[in-house]
């Protein structure tokens with residue numbers, strides 16, 4: 001996408017932002033974290049964090065992108081040089097190296113997350129292929145057998161992750177991603193309809209009531225000392241905030257767009273998709289006693305098993321995994337595009353060279369998560385596999401720390417009047433009052449929540 005290209009329609013922004021936000025985070029990771037943290041109380045905590053932490057950060061990132069017209073690294077550079085509020089922020093120790101560090105940290109973390117995301121996208125691709133093949137087979141091998149085959153074959157996972165990354169690279173290289181992202185965006189409503197149909201069928205299972213109770217009835221005794229940090233990490237991951245993806249999208253936004261409203265809509269849609277995914281999966285998991293509540297088990301074992309029992313299940317299965325794959329492709333392109341545009345701005349390389357270098361680095365890095373259940377099977381800490389360790393280190397620890405730094409950079413790098421001019425819309429009276437709240441939340445509440453969550457998490461290690 002050309003930097004000067006501003007989306008000509010309002011829909012363009014929504015399609016791409018929602019396309020980036022909705023992905024594996026909603027359908028695969030959300031049910032797992034909810035399962036690990038005991039259900040309803042965590043869902044409540046998650047929704048609160050989405051509104052009080054994810055949304056304010058999302059608005060802040062979009063404002064930074066719109067204001068500077070750049071990606072996060074150059075955007076942070078602009079904040080470091082901003083003459084407004086200079087004294088105030090330097091008194092707090094937020095000098096130019098701090099802003100540069102935040103930009104570089106965001107790009108490095110995005111690369112690490114993308115190399116891990118590519119492996120899980122490869123799993124989705126595996127199921128797309130399996131459902132395709134199932135039309136030609138007479139006897140179906142069980143989904144458990146397919147999952148075991150995938151989990152024990154690290155080279156297969158690496159191959160699939162490489163295919164995924166190559167596809168993302170080709171799309172970014174050919175510059176067709178704007179068209180593709182929109183296409184992915186148009187398919188999202190169809191995916192939404194499919195999700196609702198499947199959710200209805202799943203809730204009609206005898207375990208439906210139990211699943212509703214599990215998801216919606218808050219039992220606070222089920223929360224643990226790490227739950228707040230898990231909620232914050234997952235909110236940042238699923239809304240694509242903290243990493244600067246939304247800064248890049250904000251730089252393409254049209255002048256007329258009201259940023260807070262856009263941020264609110266993206267948050268709302270993403271949260272609903274996650275809740276729907278929970279409502280789809282938990283009745284299935286609760287009705288079958290032998291489905292493991294572990295990462296791959298929850299979506300990749302439970303869902304195919306359920307689908308194959310429905311009439312027309314193969315078609316539903318194929319449609320579901322194709323839609324899921326397109327959603328992960330949309331999210332991966334967003335992340336990849338963000339890394340490429342930052343490196344391009346920083347090193348002044350051309351696009352082809354930047355794309356190849358980024359792609360090759362990611363291919364190498366994806367070997368670690370891809371081989372975690374085979375070659376690196378022996379590496380386990382507190383019963384967690386390498387993939388689970390990576391997941392919690394990147395998403396539950398580094399991402400909240402980065403979000404904290406981004407909140408500080410946005411609070412002290414842009415002056416109140418600069419932020420007001422992009423937040424307040426004189427035709428919307430409520431935006432004046434909301435502005436004061438947003439400033440306060442970003443400056444005090446978001447950092448406090450993240451520091452509290454980190455403190456509680458580390459306290460958990462002591463007890």
Ligand code: PHE
Nearest residue numbers: 021023024025237238240331
């Ligand atoms: N939000 C995406 C998901 O839920 C993942 C993602 C994170 C994409 C960060 C871009 C940036 O799957």
